[in-house]
Amino acid sequence: MKVTLTRYTPEPELAIVEAAATCWQSVPREGVLHHIIKAGHWTPLEFATFNFRIEGVSRALTHQLVRKRVGVAFCQESQRRIEYGSRFNYIVPESIRESTVSLAGYKRLMGAILDIYEQLIEGDIPAEDARYVLPNACTATIDMSINYHALLDLCGERLCSRAQWEIRELMECLKAEVEKVSPTLAGYLRPKCYWLGRCPEAKSCWEWEYK
Numbered sequence: 001m002k003v004t005l006t007r008y009t010p011e012p013e014l015a016i017v018e019a020a021a022t023c024w025q026s027v028p029r030e031g032v033l034h035h036i037i038k039a040g041h042w043t044p045l046e047f048a049t050f051n052f053r054i055e056g057v058s059r060a061l062t063h064q065l066v067r068k069r070v071g072v073a074f075c076q077e078s079q080r081r082i083e084y085g086s087r088f089n090y091i092v093p094e095s096i097r098e099s100t101v102s103l104a105g106y107k108r109l110m111g112a113i114l115d116i117y118e119q120l121i122e123g124d125i126p127a128e129d130a131r132y133v134l135p136n137a138c139t140a141t142i143d144m145s146i147n148y149h150a151l152l153d154l155c156g157e158r159l160c161s162r163a164q165w166e167i168r169e170l171m172e173c174l175k176a177e178v179e180k181v182s183p184t185l186a187g188y189l190r191p192k193c194y195w196l197g198r199c200p201e202a203k204s205c206w207e208w209e210y211k
Helices: 012-024 032-039 043-047 059-065 100-122 127-133 148-158 165-181 183-187 192-196 205-210
Strands: 002-008 049-058 072-076 139-147
Touching: 002 165, 012 032, 012 043, 012 183, 032 043, 043 139, 043 148, 049 059, 049 148, 049 165, 059 139, 059 165, 100 127, 139 148, 148 165, 148 192, 165 183
Parallel strands: none
Antiparallel strands: 002 049, 049 139, 072 139
């Protein structure tokens, strides 16, 4: 997985604070950012936007990611237009990698899928139809533009320990990229239990991880 922050609002904290100051006809000042985040007045957060290039993630992950629709835009590598030729890259979950029997079967399946895909392409089947055999494990590149309000909300959901491992890893990578330009904003990217003061899930993190 590779995540790169490609564009962002210059001085994102100031952009948020200035927008918040308009609401109260006040002068932008230190402490306002913390106040509006803690109080849940998140509309001014939408004045800071971050663009990311996300590479080497599975289609299973992108299917989850694009379900986030408010405050976010996506452009994803098209399997309809791209012919993968003699190989495609795919993700191997750690649970499968740790099982010798499962890993061997997994690799055999991926090899068989590639053989069939090549046969379809060589048989003049268009890539847009041949792609129907490609698995969720197949890697993809996706660009995401997201405002900070939406990013805060997305991390709240997907940094949770009950989120699937791959999308949780992605959230950590997004947070790390934001930290390069705004450690303060990155510091607020927490799982939802941090903001609620409790776990809202039917099973808590401890129950999920250890029982």
